[in-house]
Amino acid sequence: MPRVNRPYVGIATFLRAKPVDDIATLDAAIAVLGVPFDEGSPFLPGSRMGPRALREQSLRFAGRNGVYNVDERKEYLTEEMARGLIADVGDTDIYPTNPEKTFAGLTADVRAILARGALPVILGGDHSITFAVVRAFDEPIHVLQFDAHTDYAPITPELRYTNGHAFRHIAAMPHVKGLTQIGIRSLRSSPEQIRDILAAGHRIIGMGELNAMRPQDVAAALPAGTRCYVSIDVDALDMSLVPGCVSAEPNGMSYAQLRDCLRGIAERLDVVGFDFVEVNPTLDVGTGATSYLGAHTVVEFLGHICAQPRWTARHKTTSR
Numbered sequence: 001m002p003r004v005n006r007p008y009v010g011i012a013t014f015l016r017a018k019p020v021d022d023i024a025t026l027d028a029a030i031a032v033l034g035v036p037f038d039e040g041s042p043f044l045p046g047s048r049m050g051p052r053a054l055r056e057q058s059l060r061f062a063g064r065n066g067v068y069n070v071d072e073r074k075e076y077l078t079e080e081m082a083r084g085l086i087a088d089v090g091d092t093d094i095y096p097t098n099p100e101k102t103f104a105g106l107t108a109d110v111r112a113i114l115a116r117g118a119l120p121v122i123l124g125g126d127h128s129i130t131f132a133v134v135r136a137f138d139e140p141i142h143v144l145q146f147d148a149h150t151d152y153a154p155i156t157p158e159l160r161y162t163n164g165h166a167f168r169h170i171a172a173m174p175h176v177k178g179l180t181q182i183g184i185r186s187l188r189s190s191p192e193q194i195r196d197i198l199a200a201g202h203r204i205i206g207m208g209e210l211n212a213m214r215p216q217d218v219a220a221a222l223p224a225g226t227r228c229y230v231s232i233d234v235d236a237l238d239m240s241l242v243p244g245c246v247s248a249e250p251n252g253m254s255y256a257q258l259r260d261c262l263r264g265i266a267e268r269l270d271v272v273g274f275d276f277v278e279v280n281p282t283l284d285v286g287t288g289a290t291s292y293l294g295a296h297t298v299v300e301f302l303g304h305i306c307a308q309p310r311w312t313a314r315h316k317t318t319s320r
Helices: 047-061 078-082 099-115 127-134 166-171 191-199 207-211 255-268 289-306 309-315
Strands: 030-035 067-069 074-076 086-091 119-124 141-146 176-184 203-206 227-233 270-277
Touching: 030 047, 030 099, 047 119, 047 270, 047 289, 067 289, 074 289, 078 289, 099 119, 099 127, 119 127, 119 289, 127 141, 127 166, 127 227, 127 270, 141 166, 141 255, 166 176, 176 207, 191 203, 203 207, 227 255, 227 289, 255 289, 270 289
Parallel strands: 030 086, 030 119, 119 270, 141 176, 141 227, 176 203, 227 270
Antiparallel strands: 067 074
């Protein structure tokens, strides 16, 4: 008799994917990796609990093979879930007060995932982790960052690994050919950082510009098929939607706006990996609304990535 597997029972792997203890044995098209690290958050701790909460909320989508979009009358992730193409490789090792060693291990884990030919899906953790993920790639990529903040603080001997420094590190990597920051709006933004970003030839899309655009226009600025990494900070969304976020800001994106931008990216560009960061379950409401919204975003974006002809051809899945 098959197990019922209610969302509140069993081992909380992402979408009830098969757990893989050793990445060297990974045999899947998608690898979910948690990074329970929040030492880069200078305000309040708690986002280290994000990967666990995102996994727990993902179980609410795991009762059947695939997820169904009512408006489109279409299912997503059917083959990926039914054929075991998604694996949960657990969490990278965290060495408290030693971010260099933690991040070295994270880079090694992502490189191991890439070596197995899998798409890395990273669950944070605070936003400092993204630079250690992006440096694992050895091919030219464009980075798209959904965020309320630039995270482009100057790097000094005293401060270099906070969640405000990640994209200064990333922009300096030789294989990163460009950076597009979407949703930037914080009144605490530094004009010097804005000038540095623009002077380096990168693009900032603030909320005023974004609200005047069609969602697909974000991806349209890049050549079709561009290999890209996408980093999604939950504070890209309006603060009314994300009580479980330390750094939430007003005047943010709606869920539909973020969803449609990500769909446009999946359709036009070749996504080589993505992360979702800054969910803080210790601040969330009792229903886990922020964690659920995060899991929802990851599942929906992954569904659109896997629905593309390039993914179908690469992984020999049937047309959807």
